[in-house]
Amino acid sequence: MTAPLLELRDVCKSFGGIRVNDGVSFVVREGDRIALIGPNGAGKTTLVNVISGGLDVSQGSILLGGHDITDFSIPQRVDAGLIRTFQITRLFTNLTVAENVALAVMQKKGITRKFFSSWIDRPNIRDQWMQILGLLGIAHLAAARVSQLAYGQQRLLDLALGLALEPKVLILDEPAAGVPSDESGRIIEAIDRLPPKIAVMMIEHDMDLVFKFAKRVLVLANGRLIFEGDPSAVTHDSEVRRAYLGTYADGRHTS
Amino acid sequence: MSDRLAMEDRRSSRLPFPAELGALVAMALAGLLGYLVFPDDLAFLTRLIGIVFLVLSLDLVTGYCGIATLGQSAIFGVAAYAVGNACLAGLVDPVALLGVGMVAGAVMGLASGVLVAKFQGLPQLVLSIAVGQLVAAMANKLSSVTGGSDGLAGISPGPVLGIFNFDLYGRTGYVFSLVVLVIVFVILLRFVRSPFGLLCRAIKDDSLRARMIGARVYPRLILMYGISGAVAGIGGALTAINTGVVGLDSVSFERSAETLVMLVIGGAGTLWGALIGSVVFQIFEHYVSAANPFHWMTILGLMLIVVVLFAPRGLVPLAVSVVDRIAPRLGGKS
Ligand SMILES: Nc1ncnc2c1ncn2[C@@H]1O[C@H](COP(=O)(O)OP(=O)(O)O)[C@@H](O)[C@H]1O
Numbered sequence: 001m002t003a004p005l006l007e008l009r010d011v012c013k014s015f016g017g018i019r020v021n022d023g024v025s026f027v028v029r030e031g032d033r034i035a036l037i038g039p040n041g042a043g044k045t046t047l048v049n050v051i052s053g054g055l056d057v058s059q060g061s062i063l064l065g066g067h068d069i070t071d072f073s074i075p076q077r078v079d080a081g082l083i084r085t086f087q088i089t090r091l092f093t094n095l096t097v098a099e100n101v102a103l104a105v106m107q108k109k110g111i112t113r114k115f116f117s118s119w120i121d122r123p124n125i126r127d128q129w130m131q132i133l134g135l136l137g138i139a140h141l142a143a144a145r146v147s148q149l150a151y152g153q154q155r156l157l158d159l160a161l162g163l164a165l166e167p168k169v170l171i172l173d174e175p176a177a178g179v180p181s182d183e184s185g186r187i188i189e190a191i192d193r194l195p196p197k198i199a200v201m202m203i204e205h206d207m208d209l210v211f212k213f214a215k216r217v218l219v220l221a222n223g224r225l226i227f228e229g230d231p232s233a234v235t236h237d238s239e240v241r242r243a244y245l246g247t248y249a250d251g252r253h254t255s
Numbered sequence: 256m257s258d259r260l261a262m263e264d265r266r267s268s269r270l271p272f273p274a275e276l277g278a279l280v281a282m283a284l285a286g287l288l289g290y291l292v293f294p295d296d297l298a299f300l301t302r303l304i305g306i307v308f309l310v311l312s313l314d315l316v317t318g319y320c321g322i323a324t325l326g327q328s329a330i331f332g333v334a335a336y337a338v339g340n341a342c343l344a345g346l347v348d349p350v351a352l353l354g355v356g357m358v359a360g361a362v363m364g365l366a367s368g369v370l371v372a373k374f375q376g377l378p379q380l381v382l383s384i385a386v387g388q389l390v391a392a393m394a395n396k397l398s399s400v401t402g403g404s405d406g407l408a409g410i411s412p413g414p415v416l417g418i419f420n421f422d423l424y425g426r427t428g429y430v431f432s433l434v435v436l437v438i439v440f441v442i443l444l445r446f447v448r449s450p451f452g453l454l455c456r457a458i459k460d461d462s463l464r465a466r467m468i469g470a471r472v473y474p475r476l477i478l479m480y481g482i483s484g485a486v487a488g489i490g491g492a493l494t495a496i497n498t499g500v501v502g503l504d505s506v507s508f509e510r511s512a513e514t515l516v517m518l519v520i521g522g523a524g525t526l527w528g529a530l531i532g533s534v535v536f537q538i539f540e541h542y543v544s545a546a547n548p549f550h551w552m553t554i555l556g557l558m559l560i561v562v563v564l565f566a567p568r569g570l571v572p573l574a575v576s577v578v579d580r581i582a583p584r585l586g587g588k589s
């Protein structure tokens with residue numbers, strides 16, 4: 001059997017002695033559709049930061065395609081196909097929507113080393129960013145500056161940047177938070193249209209969305225993975241219930 | 256929102272000629288106007304053009320990349336000294352001397368970039384000042400190379416392209432400088448719209464996000480510093496070629512600070528802002544200091560306050576937004 005796309009081995013992350021991620025291990029395989037859920041403050045975003053290289057691990061290792069990438073820089077991980085989006089959107093606010101996505105497209109193609117004349121409207125570049133914006137239903141905003149967008153539209157654009165980077169593993173941190181419900185269907189739709197080999201891990205609170213999307217659910221509570229399994233089983237799991245009812249949230253559990 | 260967007264789209268697509276051609280013609284006309292308005296003071300205009308390069312170079316790192324620096328004149332000055340020494344050593348061809356200035360500026364820019372781009376915010380600013388002060392101190396001490404406080408004098412380049420001698424009235428110097436400026440400016444217009452220029456603007460917006468799309472931010476910033484240095488170096492070279500002397504003022508902290516002021520007045524982050532800010536500031540300074548030698552600093556300070564209050568993003572962005580508001584009313588409602 002081939003190595004899993006992404007593997008976490010006993011990943012720990014502490015801030016000032018407090019373990020925010022505590023011995024997290026799991027694997028992500030080609031084509032996976034994983035929902036990572038858990039109460040607020042469980043350490044989900046921290047885990048994404050650790051995986052993407054924004055934060056160093058305190059302990060443990062991260063493997064991509066069987067290679068240890070624990071010491072890789074952020075851009076090295078991106079080059080390797082490990083792409084994330086942000087819970088609180090981070091975009092290039094003084095650029096237009098088209099420029100944002102085109103930049104990601106050009107970065108992926110190695111074109112950002114070109115020093116002369118605009119490439120955004122060259123057919124092979126334009127087709128790509130137009131297609132991604134179309135997929136997310138924001139093509140009509142191509143010429144808008146990010147600072148002029150509604151928050152929900154910014155969320156979609158954050159996802160568009162991720163798609164433009166041709167991910168192998170795409171990690172979405174609450175992509176639907178702040179997106180009006182009639183538009184959040186776009187996110188699932190866009191993911192459905194991704195090449196099937198791409199693995200997607202989504203952090204999400206909206207359980208309807210989770211059930212629509214996920215083939216597998218991971219539950220993080222107080223930094224620990226307390227459940228991994230079928231979406232249909234997650235709501236019946238007693239430990240998961242306790243986590244959401246707050247037994248874990250006060251941080252005094254022993255197990 | 257959509258009004259303004261439609262405007263921007265139309266503005267670029269309705270021009271029946273490339274924007275660069277428009278820039279070329281506009282600058283040539285402005286240059287001619289300068290020649291007519293200041294026929295007896297071409298030396299002033301020529302000095303002005305040298306500083307325009309410095310402000311353009313600052314715009315590349317500060318306006319486009321968001322790097323806070325008060326050490327840009329160090330690059331300008333080092334290039335000017337390099338050109339001065341090259342000329343005194345016998346390399347008198349003005350175009351070759353421009354090349355010397357460009358290379359010296361690029362090297363000095365890369366070196367500054369390695370230090371300054373490593374940091375952000377206040378540490379970055381302080382480091383840039385430190386680099387500038389270090390260069391200024393060395394220029395003062397290494398008098399065998401720089402002439403110390405007396406400056407480097409007696410720089411007399413040969414004819415441009417072997418034909419046009421530098422004349423007493425400064426006509427050759429002016430035309431030469433203007434031509435170089437137009438060429439460099441048009442090239443820069445294309446450069447800042449390039450994928451690399453776009454990446455730099457993105458880094459300015461959010462450098463972590465830029466890394467998260469795979470950009471190597473630090474090396475890119477160093478590279479931009481090198482390019483910026485080459486531009487500053489051309490300015491230093493022209494100043495050395497045209498004035499025949501290079502003094503300590505060319506590496507001074509005051510010069511760096513004034514450069515930043517000119518950029519802010521015109522509008523950082525647009526090349527037109529750098530160009531217009533530096534021209535307006537210097538002409539204003541020229542007139543006011545002549546008209547009122549005692550209070551011109553006060554008047555200049557007041558002007559600065561007014562500009563920053565009413566056009567915090569600079570004169571050029573202000574003008575653009577005014578045109579945006581007025582143009583739809585004049586031009587029908589298509
Ligand atoms: N940079 C940081 N420094 C200190 N504590 C942090 C930092 N980032 C997150 N935390 C803490 O880690 C915990 C988990 O946060 P987070 O990963 O954002 O949770 P989630 O995304 O599951 O809601 C929270 O208690 C938060 O305060």
Ligand SMILES: [Mg+2]
Nearest residue numbers: 044045046087
């Ligand atoms: Mg979170």
